[in-house]
Amino acid sequence: MERPTWAPGEVDLNRPSAARVYDYYLGGAHNFAADREFAHRAMAVMPDIAQVMRTYRAALHRAVWFLLDQGIRQFLDLGSGIPTVGNVHEVAQRVDPAARVVYVDNEPVAVAHSRALLADNPNAAVIGADVRDPAAIFAAPETRRLLDLDRPLGVLMSAVLHFVPDSADPQGLVSQYRERMAPGSYLMISHATNDHDFDQGPRVTQMYRRDSDPVTMRTRAQVSALFEGFELVSPGLVYLPLWRPDALEDVPERPELSRGYVAVGRRI
């Protein structure tokens, strides 16, 4: 029998959490034995997985900087995970202390941690919700308090949509967010892919499916399609390291090894 939807989520530390595994790959200690054990197994299959994760984080970082440059001062970070180093509000509020950030994650420990971290920050908050439930996210008091939907908003979907299976209609989901975004808003998506057919990809996918949160790899075309109604900013949809790198040295010889795409689109 399926667990009824009204039952509150449980905190099971024996089960690896994608958010905590991510933290571990980024060099954080916000994780437990089960998370690290899983991380090591994944590294055995894909030795550069930690590097891949750092690449995602770096791409997010660059995107936030870009949005700040575009004048965006309010952010909705979906699937924000464990607040580790370089969180969106740290970057944004360094530029403008009045910048608003709402984090969303469905993992109770990540949410609790974020809440503790943001306790003294009047302009940032976290919501325990699922990215698949935009209605609940936009209805949450934190969202209503911090975000002004009549003004441009930066919606960040960093490394989150590959946890949304096709059955949950990711494209329809993105369009639900789009409808809430004022013109001039920006959407950032980074997404896992296996377009270059590395044989580790499917194996890691399988591991995540079995032991943690299932991952759905998508093709370039599928990820592009998610930006319907948005105008991609230069350089368009590219492998993670290729998107507005800080320095030429940051671009590796084989950017496709990042196994992830990223793009930022402007709400038309």
Next chain:
Amino acid sequence: MTEQVGQRVPTARAGSEPMVRANVAAFARVWASTVMGSSYVPMTRAEVRQHLEALTEVLVDTLRATPFRTEPGYEIGTRLVEAHFTGTDTLGRTVQLLGDDLLSILGLPEDEVTRSRLAALQGAVSAGYARALRERTLAEQEAIRAAVLDARDGAEARLRASEARFRAMFTEAAIGIGMADLGGRILDVNQAFQEILGFTAEEMKSRNVRELMHPEDAASVWRLYEQLVRGECDHYRSEKRFYTRSGEQVWTNLTLSLVRDEHGEPQYQVAMVEDVTDRHLLQNRLRYQALHDPLTELPNRALFLERLNRAFSSKEKHTRLGLCYLDLDGFKMINDSLGHETGDLLLVEVGRRLKESVDGNGRMVARMGGDEFVILVEDTTGTEDVITVADRVLAEFRQPVRIGGHELSVSASIGIVERAVVGTTAADLMRDADITLYWAKADGKSRWALYDPERNAREVARFTLSATMPAALERDEFYVDYQPLVGLHDGTVLGVEALVRWQHPEFGRLAPDRFIELAEETGLIVALGRWVLRTACQQARRWLDEFGKHAPFVSVNLAVRQSRDPDLVSDVRRILDEVGLSPHHLQLELTESAIMGTADEPLEALRALSDMGVRIAIDDFGTGYSNLAYLRHLPVHELKVAGSFMEGLRAEEGADPVDEQIVSTLVSLAHALGLTVTAEGVETPAQAERLRTIGCDAGQGWFFARPGPPDAVERLLRDQL
């Protein structure tokens, strides 16, 4: 190694030397390249270089400072960690780079002292890094553990809130809800369930589901229950009765559901019960009302027939059953004279007596309507079983009924049918019982009659006859035979009696005794009599034409009902006119009772006929109770003495003196009154001789001639000529 941190070394001197400063930038660039990618740091490459440049300046200053101190090394390690250079390779690469390239790139002397200082500094950086990383790791672990606790608290709070909501729903639900384990042990019941059954939750918890079995439960209820606890079905609904604490019954709609765990294994059973007792009782009452007589509260016709048909559906070969069809005698009179209210009260009392005396044990008393009741006796072994019941009912009615000051004597007539179920139907049984009841009435009431198939067959035949008679009259199935009336002194044929016959296509030739009574009952006698009269008169006319003054008169029987027919006189006159027959060629025979026991009108009719010239004869004289004194005032011309008196005159020797005396007296009496006498049933020469001796005028009987067709009469007449 001392642990001194926080004392920042001034960097002014390194910065003041442009050559060294350029070298510092160069080293920082190499350093950044070395560690970039070993850790995630939220900085751009330029920021990283800047950060490392600052640290390089500290290194340079520390190496050149006097006195040499290692504390700044600790600080560098700490600041690496603070910038999140926490990757596993970062420290190793940094220490190696310091050892290999720092002195050369910065242009520092690679002497013994400086090398020694560098080694100490490498150690301090490592120690500071390790210490800072350890602090950071512990802090993060603490933070994440705190988050886990918070998350759990939050989850538990939500769980508690959820639990409280569901507890409230459970407690406050208007529908009864109960949970039990798979063994049937009751774990919890809500308030509504407690109220339905009247047990407290504690009392319920000490019980097992199986103890809630009700004897009237449908077998399917518990079969489904077993399937459910075995996990073979997930839920079912049924109607189920329970006993309450006070022993009363409640009817419920029960829904039982199986609750499974996340692996699909059965865990609990959840029952939801809705008290539908009121609805059920209402339905029962409606059904009761539909199937019971409101006055006596006995089962009504519908319920009786339902039960009877059920008895007939028995496939048991030897099943027998009986019916008593019962009807009160004279009930209409009671109703009419004492009022319907009294009648109703009487019916109630009758119903009560019937119920008390015979109901139960395979017997059912029902009211069919009006004052008709029926008793079904099931599984009889023979007629005696039902007679016993009927006798008990009759005995029960011997006691008068007191109603509102009236003491009413009640009796009933009962028709009894008893037979095997095989070979008959409920409808047959009912019809036969009804017929038999009619016989009991006809046989004198206050009795039972037993169904008799032969009697029934006779009645059926009678019914068939009376039903087919009108058509028979139209189809000329009737004909008339004639029997001569012979003058005793000279043997001449004086008249002939017209005797009607029925040539029935199915039953053959029928004598009048088979159908005249029926014709009287149905009223057809008037039409039939008129036909006989016309036929006989037409015959008389033909004889008159042929035999002139020797032609006989015709004597036609007049039934009681005909004698009272207001059109009798006009009918006779018209027929005589039409046929052209003189009235004195017609004699009408009436029975004593028809003439004597009548009111004035028929008598006037007879007088009118007599005045017209038609002869009037009293048929079968001597069998009734004739008022001899009255006889002289009647318009009568002839007495026909009944054949029964002829018995004593039959023998040639030793006639019965009494009969002979009676006949002799009758003849004298008749002659004294100016009447002629015809003796009927004359069969022997001795009888004829005695009658002639006595002075009787005429005789009729086999001795002279049997009834026969007109040509038989004609042969006699020709012989006389």
